[in-house]
Amino acid sequence: MIEEPTASASRTVRELLCVVGARPNFMKIAPLMRAFAASDGISACLVHTGQHYDAAMKTAFFEQLAIPEPDVDLGVGSASHAVQTAEIMKRFEPVVDQRRPDAILVVGDVNSTIACALVAAKKLVPVVHVEAGLRSFDRTMPEEINRILTDQLSARLYTTERAALANLTREGVAPERVRFVGNVMIDTLLANRARAPAPEAVFERAKIEPAFRPTEQFGLVTLHRPSNVDDPLTLERLLATLSTLASDLPLVFPVHPRTHARLEQSGLLERAANAMLLLPPLDYLDMLGLMARARLVLTDSGGIQEETTALGVPCLTMRESTERPITVDEGTNTIVGSDPELILGAVRDVLANGGKAGRVPELWDGRAAERISADLADWLAEAGPVHH
Secondary structure: OOOOOOOOOOOOOEEEEEEEOOHHHHHHHHHHHHHHHOOOOEEEEEEEOOOOOOHHHHHHHHHHOOOOOOOEEOOOOOOOHHHHHHHHHHHHHHHHHHHOOOEEEEEOOOHHHHHHHHHHHHOOOOEEEEEEOOOOOOOOOHHHHHHHHHHHHOOEEEEOOOHHHHHHHHOOOOHHHEEEOOOHHHHHHHHHHHHOOOHHHHHHHOOOOHHHOOOOOOEEEOOOOHHHHOOHHHHHHHHHHHHHHOOOOOEEEEOOHHHHHHHHHOOOHHHHHHHOEEEOOOOHHHHHHHHHHOOEEEEOOHHHHHHHHHHOOOEEEOOOOOOOOHHHHOOOEEEOOOOHHHHHHHHHHHHHHOOOOOOOOOOOOOOHHHHHHHHHHHHHHHHOOOOO
């Protein structure tokens, strides 16, 4: 039996700085801001670092997900990992000095997450990490470094799956600092699924001529990780595999800006366009509409592994490892790496046999943000105000 925390009737309101930085964060912060707005113990201030450099896409996400306009926008923009992390720290520190929060909440594993956690920890402000304890055990992934270090700096850690506790305990994190609450990404998905448009409407909005639209089943492709797109040989091999797959199943490929640039630089963009239906980057609802109706999804995204599991859509992950093992153990996800034969075999198995049915993991029920808000209000009330 899971015990769900409940907020006490009256308390001193605690000031919480909530950090959002890039597209993967937007879906996580939306339900949290709603839950904090309904709390009698938390006053939440939203800080957008501006790590996500596409202003139009940021606006679309904030409007669709009803995220309040940031109280503070740091406007950092795109840069190398080192420069971006340093710039976020420089711009975030004065905000902490001015606001003097009781705690700082970070989500996920982007550079904004670790940068703001570092600033807070050095100023003795408690760090709260939502989506803690996930591990791919692949330290060549920048996100893995961000996850490990953020968890080490955090005073309160909220996990999406029970196995995360073992990862944290192994790294010396005291279990009493950890709470299993479910997945805020799935809160957002469940709250918006009915609003997601049909694929036809997405293609119409993207100005795709009817003759080029898939008429029945299609596969959805997302590809953006440096390990897949930065090396021209790896990118060409993946593209050749996807081109072969497209003869069995039409593929729809919303192209990430990074991937688009690499395809152009490698002279592969026309080849990709001849094999698949290429779309510009999509907002949340359009992407959800395609994902929910896809026959299968081929991806290297962490969040999409979770979303496809919640939707019951077969997912093939083009990476050698995943930090979300519950999507493989219980969900619809299969790790296929970048090996052409493995990818082709997995796709054909899905088409012939239906793919993994999977099930929705424990507490992925749309109420994770409520649990976090209630527990955090109690925890902050017990901890007392920060003195720094």
